[in-house]
Amino acid sequence: DGGITQSPKYLFRKEGQNVTLSCEQNLNHDAMYWYRQDPGQGLRLIYYSQIVNDFQKGDIAEGYSVSREKKESFPLTVTSAQKNPTAFYLCASSAGSSGRGYEQYFGPGTRLTVT
Amino acid sequence: KNEVEQSPQNLTAQEGEFITINCSYSVGISALHWLQQHPGGGIVSLFMLSSGKKKHGRLIATINIQEKHSSLHITASHPRDSAVYICAVSPWGSGTYKYIFGTGTRLKVLA
Numbered sequence: 213d214g215g216i217t218q219s220p221k222y223l224f225r226k227e228g229q230n231v232t233l234s235c236e237q238n239l240n241h242d243a244m245y246w247y248r249q250d251p252g253q254g255l256r257l258i259y260y261s262q263i264v265n266d267f268q269k270g271d272i273a274e275g276y277s278v279s280r281e282k283k284e285s286f287p288l289t290v291t292s293a294q295k296n297p298t299a300f301y302l303c304a305s306s307a308g309s310s311g312r313g314y315e316q317y318f319g320p321g322t323r324l325t326v327t
Numbered sequence: 328k329n330e331v332e333q334s335p336q337n338l339t340a341q342e343g344e345f346i347t348i349n350c351s352y353s354v355g356i357s358a359l360h361w362l363q364q365h366p367g368g369g370i371v372s373l374f375m376l377s378s379g380k381k382k383h384g385r386l387i388a389t390i391n392i393q394e395k396h397s398s399l400h401i402t403a404s405h406p407r408d409s410a411v412y413i414c415a416v417s418p419w420g421s422g423t424y425k426y427i428f429g430t431g432t433r434l435k436v437l438a
Contacts, residue, residue: 243424245425249368253430254413254428254429254430254431255413255426255428257425257426260423260425262423262424268423270425300368302368302370304370306424308424314357314358314360314375314417314424315358315360315372315375316360316372316424316426317372318362318369318370318371318372319369320367320368320369321368321369323368
């Protein structure tokens with residue numbers, strides 16, 4: 213089955229620790245995205261990548277870092293510099309070309325709690 | 328003002344009612360998307376529209392490009408339709424495939 217996997221579903225960390233969230237897709241999509249969602253809020257874009265070895269900051273990139281060494285993988289690191297890291301994190305991918313390429317497919321999300 | 332506005336923000340309906348959720352946007356778009364987010368958090372794409380109307384089961388989505396407006400209708404609503412419905416647009420000419428999201432409509436259907 214093609215899709216996007218995120219692991220783990222729930223993650224707990226102590227303040228001051230970096231943590232890496234996994235996102236893998238087997239849809240052969242070129243573009244991948246990371247979003248953050250806070251309770252009762254909309255989705256906000258953290259980083260996106262349109263091609264391997266390239267990525268751009270989204271609207272709220274401060275305190276986060278990413279890498280895109282492989283087409284199928286786009287891990288997100290939440291660093292200790294992120295002031296309010298507790299949130300729900302969603303990864304998505306899209307084919308990255310016109311037509312249905314606009315359509316994003318979402319992973320199940322990781323709920324991160326930092327205390 | 329947000330580039331994508333949804334209304335209403337919250338909606339409670341009785342089972343069987345006809346439901347309409349509205350989305351207005353202020354940018355030129357290549358496509359408009361309706362997404363569904365269930366309480367567990369996962370997001371599913373319901374429709375991608377660039378013109379006209381699409382239907383899938385009890386769900387109907389329409390778009391008026393001239394008026395920059397889209398509606399999502401749910402016929403014969405059911406408690407399992409309870410979710411957050413999100414409108415998102417793919418802006419034209421942005422050079423990327425990013426979405427601009429609305430803030431969502433929280434729907435609760437009572438049995």
